[in-house]
Ligand SMILES: Cc1ncc(COP(=O)(O)O)c(C=O)c1O
């Protein structure tokens with residue numbers, strides 16, 4: 024079983040007790056990492072332990088919280104070789120419950136919230152995290168209070184309402200939603216499960232790192248391309264690699280971690296290009312990849328540090344490039360991706376053209392969600408005849 028030793032601040036290194044609900048470091052607001060007794064685990068937890076375990080993220084139970092899981096079958100998504108490129112794989116996260124990788128984080132965060140005896144959860148969301156929170160809160164018999172931009176993809180709003188969440192649509196961005204949650208949470212008795220403001224969504228997302236390793240035969244790839252808003256998956260996977268090394272499952276090798284953002288909201292790319300250790304708030308963020316419309320990531324210092332330590336990079340793709348990639352994945356691979364996920368292919372094309380990756384390099388592209396959640400976004404683009412829409416194509420009769 025899992026052995027949480029303590030929580031550790033990623034800024035000052037303080038150790039914090041995991042016996043009661045925690046948010047961020049009380050001294051400096053640093054993101055908290057869950058630490059396990061990996062030295063003890065090493066003796067009885069190894070890749071062979073995983074054989075015949077369920078095909079969900081809970082197969083890695085020793086490095087997850089020890090509480091009865093609130094599970095809808097999340098994780099262990101397919102690792103698909105692409106038809107277009109040798110050595111390139113798509114990690115197909117669109118098959119998760121609620122159609123996105125956000126299910127992973129919310130399964131683990133809601134599991135812990137339930138075991139702490141919390142009853143009311145709240146979160147600001149660009150859309151998919153809201154759907155996941157609403158679903159897992161319903162499964163746990165808890166209240167979900169959700170703040171989303173008014174122009175969120177339709178599926179996210181309809182899902183949240185259907186799961187019985189209390190939904191507030193906000194005229195603004197996720198940053199405005201976050202402020203509203205922060206203002207009201209104390210009075211309302213809500214526990215805030217905002218990105219990186221509690222430690223367990225990260226634990227759910229880190230399982231993507233374990234899966235990449237397991238599905239590629241415990242050989243890490245040379246590159247991982249990850250559509251980055253708050254960056255939780257990227258940070259989580261890096262944490263997973265460190266844990267796996269401590270467990271003796273892999274060596275010190277690491278993939279080059281690539282953060283892809285939309286050029287309409289690219290604070291991490293800007294900070295990376297300028298050599299900054301943190302990002303600046305991106306004004307007037309606008310992109311059809313709703314999940315990438317995060318003007319300032321709370322864990323920006325962690326993302327930038329990981330890009331650097333891994334020899335990775337941050338790149339931006341325009342909405343038109345993202346939709347061209349969306350079109351290609353649909354036509355060539357049979358994958359109907361979320362625009363955020365399609366951004367991974369746009370980034371890969373750029374990085375191959377620049378020689379950052381060679382044809383020999385094994386690279387994993389994350390499709391973080393299903394395109395089925397964006398039907399209105401895609402149709403609206405077509406109606407507006409934007410440059411992005413012209414990339415989508417489609418054959419319209421008469422034939
Ligand atoms: C489909 C999709 N991809 C990527 C992201 C960005 O995820 P993260 O905040 O973990 O960087 C989101 C966030 O909403 C999303 O919904």
Ligand SMILES: [Zn+2]
Pocket residue numbers: 032033034035036037048049050051052053
């Ligand atoms: Zn601290």
